[in-house]
Amino acid sequence: MTFLRFILLSALFLPAAVSATTIDVKFNQAAHSVKAEINLSPAVSLDFSIGFGNAVGLTPQNFTINAELISLTDPRIVNRLPDSLLTSLPSAFPVLISVEPDPARGFAFSGTADIELYTKTLHYTEGTPLRLFHAHGNESFQDITTMTGAGSYRVRGSGGQFSDFVVLVDLRSNLTVINEKVTQLQSFTSSVQQQLSYDAELQLTTLVQDIADAVAQSQLVQASTAVNELIRVLELDDGVLYPDVWRSSDDVINVRGRLLSISRTLRYSLRIH
Template identity: 55%
Template sequence: MLPTNYSKTFVGFCTALLFMCASMNSRAEVLELTIQPQSNKVETSVQLTELIGFDLTIKFENAVGLTAQNFTVNAQLIDVNDLSILNRLPDSLLTGIPTAFPVLISVEPDPTKGFSFSGAYEIELYTKSLHYTAGSPLRMFHAHGNGDFEDITTMTGSGSYRVRTNGGQFSDFIIVADLRDVNTVIATKVARLANYVNTISSSLTLVASQPLNDALSNIQTAISNGYYQQALQATNALIQLMHADDGSLYPDVWRSTGDLENIRGRILSMANTLRYSLRIR
């Protein structure tokens, strides 16, 4: 039979646990934004609880209609055991949501207000709720709509934890503890890039599709032979190919109405996160 003091402590712990779980299902909070249209930048800060808060910055190469009225950022505490999110992660055993930062961030431009941007945006998140250490498995993942979450990290660093990424489309972002082998992560990113290139190649001219497919082939060949330094060089070449274009060969406009495919922005996002994984290997 448990001692009286132990029973009271256990009941108190369970009550606190239930309260914490309930709080993790809180409604999304619309964040107050600081818009800098001249520099194509959005900034916001929020303290969701005493221990959970973050600063977020979004930068664009070029943006049209960037105002607080047509650009919304939401943040929501989530249950770290929420299957609607866990089932969308790449590995149920090796990826999960850190208990110190169970936050879902949603970027939702209003589809009726005419917001658009070209190229790849850059997102940087800084939080004191997490702490960076060398070899940290913390990564930023992104999902479009209700699709699977994918690692799109391009930089991680200290102070206390800072992560950067970029992309060509919006939706949901979370921090994930990813314990997968880095070679598995690299293979996944290469496969994702290859699938996307194969999907959009038919919509490109031969002048655009040929160097793109050649760059992809160089990356795949180097990876398959285990030549990761060559793969890094080939990935850099692909990034340079995208940076050299102004949208003439590779369409690069994203519009809130969802009717345009930002090919250059999405390829840059996939190539940049692949480069990150190759560098830390």
């Protein structure tokens, strides 16, 4: 028996590799928050947390967090990237995180869900292209980043709904990202304005148009001022003019939460431009 054949035959009888995946999820109902300590391999681990202004039914029976290592060419990700050439999974951190509230149970939250991901697997450097992206259902992934920082890599974002989260390397120009986020803001505003009162619709469309006009004219300081004003209005509203509830049955639109999420990540992109 040749040495090579011996190696090949021996490999058939090697024990299967033991999975290193562990996910320890802790719920803090008093603080309306949940944190997951996730170990996917000896080389890949992370902390993932979500905080809510207010949440109902935040229990292990109603709300699960899953994570997995995936292929860099996984079609679940690649087919939903904003740009298949300029956005990609980092080879050291090909992680898909899925937040899955049970649609048959009573989980709900109001306002935004504030998300933080921390990992020692990646390392922060000034000007890093690493960003936090989110996709709801089978929709395309969208940048929701509101902060990036050291330790070794920490990123924050916010959202008004759930499903999948990934960290991506985003090599698009920042101006391209800004324009895309403005388009998202305009598109979402257009889709929900009929649900609003006349006063709320007028206020929202005026503020969003101010942002779009400033960006179109490359007046980014003015755009930042307009975005801050929109965020201020939405934060003060507290669900009075703009509906702000999301529930696991996914039958209502969290208007205020979604608007805040898009506005905050747009503010981040304007700040780093």
